[in-house]
Amino acid sequence: MKLDAKIPSGPLAEKWTEFKAHTALVSPANKRKHTILIVGTGLAGGGAAAALGELGYKVKAFCYQDSARRAHSIAAQGGINAAKNYQNDGDTVFRLFYDTIKGGDFRAREANTYRLAEISNEIIDHCVAQGVPFAREYSGYLANRTFGGAQVSRTFYARGQTGQQLLLGAYNSLNAQVNAGNVEVRERTEMLDLIVIDGVARGIVVRDMVSGEVSSHFGDAVLLCTGGYSNVFFLSTSAKGCNGSAVYRAFKRGAGFANPCYTQIHPTAIPQAGEYQSKLTLMSESLRNDGRVWVPKKAGDDRPPGQIPEDERDYYLERIYPSFGNMVPRDVASRNAKNVCDEGRGIGATKRGVYLDFAAAIERLGAEVIKERYGNLFEMYEMITDENPYETPMMIYPAPHYTMGGLWVDYNLMSTIPGLFVLGEANFSDHGANRLGASALMQGLADGFFVIPNTLGAYLAQGKHPDVDPRCDDVLEVEQGAKEFNQKLLNVNGTRTVDYFHRAMGMIMLDKCGMARSEEGLNEGIEKIRELKKQFWADVKVPGTGESLNQELEKAGRLADYFDLAELMCLDAKERNESCGGHFREEFKTKEGEAKRDDKNFRHVAVWEYKGEGKTPKAHKEGLDFENVELTQRSYK
């Protein structure tokens, strides 16, 4: 497997401009001759479909939801970063780049991260032009708030519904192109496999989720914009449908998988309430702008929060990290929440919770201001917990949330399979070992609306793209394989539900490959996953048939891939003998208990190559060069 990141030469701040100035183009008359397949209609995929349609390409977009505008991006709450410096508080493109690369513990490419910071400002202008109703100051200027890992206010937001408003903006642009006849959207259609002909991505096999019909679609490039794989943990803040199957099946066809173990456990979700719960709800990081995180100083203190006096409370983030306080990055906040709970100071029925307290902010600003900022989040919290957060502190606990790992891509967002591009959360590119809050929306929109329209042309202009014979062996074999895979799941006809196995695997992953990892635990995890996978293929019950709507079949297929992906995550975590960002290996920590990197041996992207069923994937490395930032021990103290 060859890993050429294709980073343009020249000074960091000029790379993207130079790239755009010199890259090959496809003429307007030729664009309509190219069909582009886009899987996913979130901010990355929806943005790409709208932008490429506008450019004149023939686009076919696919999603499994009943409408493109229900892609998971709609769930995003807190905001989107940009280096506009409207607050005049010292922000610059370089500072956003630096915060992002430091936030990721120096495990991302400089060039990609700088480009992201650079594009961030264009995104805001673009979204405002689309009509996205960002919050505004009384003066009319767009408002900003602070997010973790930053000492400036650069996060643009629309209450706690930023993702929804941004996705509606992208969806409007997408629909304009549908109406113009440039884009065709196929909803309730799930990609089952990738068609690679002569080493080049030329199509996908999909299943119509209502009729069960399996069919193939062909194009000159395939864009995977299929989101993250946090649901490998079963309980996560992601929607239940989010899955890793598209990227995992592309991995099996030859796409390198980068840093699979880099996952983000978000510090502020509503704690799990019961054994049969199937989903966790995020309480946006933005709440930490005004909420103070604390636990009782004394272990086992069961008094209600109102009865614990100030001097018996430990505002541990403010105490340990005086510079950033409650706004430390997510990995740091999550680890500390785990630590205080491990010390027996957790709160709530399960003792796996910490308080997020708004009393001081309400006293300072008044309840109305807090309601304006976070009203819908407070309502959501009250609906779920039956407690009023204006009166009682919220209870929160870390939950799996985001995956920084994903398919490896070069600067052009192309994977190791020519013609296969990967955008948004599905790729690995910009966040290193930990993503800062409000930067996933930025990346999705940057990739979709700004990067791919420039980089795709360079690929298409280079080569010939002969028509694919739909009945050729390469196509028939993939189609047949996809059908047989589903039939195999139906044939097991065992006694246990898909969720039974998924829940069990999630518990293994959380325990062995979650907030803290160790070599011993990861070895155990791999053994347990293999054992569970065997039981799954012997005893899962998938009722119904493949010829109609069958959600159990959909779930079973996704879980089958998750077993293998989970093992790959453990393997990657085991090989990375250092701690960085969200990847915390118990064996590698500083005296203060912080993540201890090993820049000499692990300053690289780990890229895995599929070697066949039951075989250990092969490890490759892309070295990371840092010419513009100094690699320091990350400190938020």
Ligand SMILES: Cc1cc2nc3c(=O)[nH]c(=O)nc-3n(C[C@H](O)[C@H](O)[C@H](O)COP(=O)(O)OP(=O)(O)OC[C@H]3O[C@@H](n4cnc5c(N)ncnc54)[C@H](O)[C@@H]3O)c2cc1C
């Ligand atoms: C609760 C929550 C709150 C968040 N809040 C923020 C925030 O405030 N700020 C921020 O920056 N980030 C936030 N994030 C992260 C951010 O929302 C996501 O990382 C981002 O929206 C992902 O966008 P995407 O376009 O890559 O993928 P998604 O929006 O997840 O879209 C994936 C698309 O792929 C399709 N798809 C997947 N698999 C298949 C398949 N096999 N076949 C066909 N279609 C498929 C789906 O149908 C969907 O259209 C939040 C995440 C969560 C879970």
